[in-house]
Amino acid sequence: MNSPRLARWILAAFLPRCVREAAIGDLEEGYAGGSRTRLWYWRQVGGSILPAIQMRWKSPGVLRIGAAAVSSYLVVAALVAVLIPLAGAFLPKWDAILWTVRLGGDMLAGLIGGVVVSVMVPMAPRRAAGIFAVFLGLLSVLSAWAEPGTMTVSYLAFLILAGPGCVMLGSLICGAGKRSGTS
Amino acid sequence: MTREFLGSFEQLVLAALARLGDDAYGMSVRTEISERTEREIAIGAVYATLERLETKGYACSHSGQGGPEREGKVKRYYEITRAGRDALRDSVRQLNSLVLGLNLGNIT
Numbered sequence: 001m002n003s004p005r006l007a008r009w010i011l012a013a014f015l016p017r018c019v020r021e022a023a024i025g026d027l028e029e030g031y032a033g034g035s036r037t038r039l040w041y042w043r044q045v046g047g048s049i050l051p052a053i054q055m056r057w058k059s060p061g062v063l064r065i066g067a068a069a070v071s072s073y074l075v076v077a078a079l080v081a082v083l084i085p086l087a088g089a090f091l092p093k094w095d096a097i098l099w100t101v102r103l104g105g106d107m108l109a110g111l112i113g114g115v116v117v118s119v120m121v122p123m124a125p126r127r128a129a130g131i132f133a134v135f136l137g138l139l140s141v142l143s144a145w146a147e148p149g150t151m152t153v154s155y156l157a158f159l160i161l162a163g164p165g166c167v168m169l170g171s172l173i174c175g176a177g178k179r180s181g182t183s
Numbered sequence: 184m185t186r187e188f189l190g191s192f193e194q195l196v197l198a199a200l201a202r203l204g205d206d207a208y209g210m211s212v213r214t215e216i217s218e219r220t221e222r223e224i225a226i227g228a229v230y231a232t233l234e235r236l237e238t239k240g241y242a243c244s245h246s247g248q249g250g251p252e253r254e255g256k257v258k259r260y261y262e263i264t265r266a267g268r269d270a271l272r273d274s275v276r277q278l279n280s281l282v283l284g285l286n287l288g289n290i291t
Contacts, residue, residue, distance in 0.1 A: 015227065022230075022257055022259035023230050025253035026208070047225025047227065051228045051232075055227075
C-alpha cells in the first residue's frame with residue numbers, strides 16, 4: 001500500500017533520526033489504504049509533529065549542533081578580525097573589509113544551510129548538502145565575476161571554497177547528532 | 184533511592200510495556216494504550232515518551248528486522264527495566280493512597 005508520500009516526508013523531516021525509521025515503519029504497518037486510513041495517517045502525522053519537535057529539542061544532537069553553531073560563529077568572527085588586515089595588504093582598505101565580512105557571512109550561511117538542508121532531506125542528507133554546496137560555490141563565482149578586479153585570485157579561491165566547505169561541515173555536525181538504535 | 188515522578192502518559196506507556204512483554208514496539212504500545220483508554224494516540228507522542236523513559240533508565244530498546252508489511256523498515260523493541268517496574272509500582276501506590284476511601288463512584 002502506498003501511504004501519503006507528503007505526510008511521510010513531513011514526519012521524516014521532524015522526527016529525530018534515532019526513531020525515524022521505526023516510527024515510519026509503524027505507520028506503514030497500520031496503513032491499509034483507502035480514504036479512512038489515509039485520514040488516520042495524516043492525523044497521526046499531525047499529532048506527532050509537536051512531540052517530534054520536543055524530542056529533537058531535548059536530544060543531545062541538538063545541543064551539540066547549538067554548541068557547534070555558537071563556536072563556529074566565534075571562529076568566523078575571529079577569522080574575519082584576522083583576515084581584514086591580511087586582506088588589506090592585497091586589496092584597497094574598504095574592499096578588504098567588504099570581502100572579509102562577506103566571507104564570514106558566506107561561511108555562516110553555509111554552516112546554517114548545511115544543517116537545515118540535512119534536516120530537511122533526511123533520506124539523503126549528504127547528497128543534498130553536496131548539491132547545496134555546489135550551488136553556493138557557483139553563486140560565489142558568479143558574484144565575483146560580476147565585480148571583477150577587486151581581489152586576488154587566492155582570496156577569490158578561498159571565498160569560493162569557504163561557503164561550500166561550511167555547508168559540508170554543517171551537514172557533518174548534523175550527522176553527529178545521530179544516535180545508535182540499540183541500547 | 185529518590186525516583187523522578189512519572190507523568191500520567193509515562194505511567195500508561197510503562198504499563199503497556201509491562202503488558203506487552205517481548206512484543207512491545209511503537210505501534211503495539213500505541214494500540215494497547217489507545218484501546219484501553221479509548222483515546223487516539225499519535226505515534227510521535229509514544230516515541231517521545233519512550234525516549235524519555237529510556238533516558239531516565241526506566242526502559243531499554245533494541246532494533247529488530249522489519250517485515251514486508253512495514254516495507255522492511257526496522258522495528259524498535261522496548262522493554263521495561265527493573266527501575267521502571269519499581270517506578271511504576273511506586274507511582275500506582277502513591278495514587279492509590281491518595282484516592283483510597285474517596286467516593287469516586289464505580290470505577291471498575
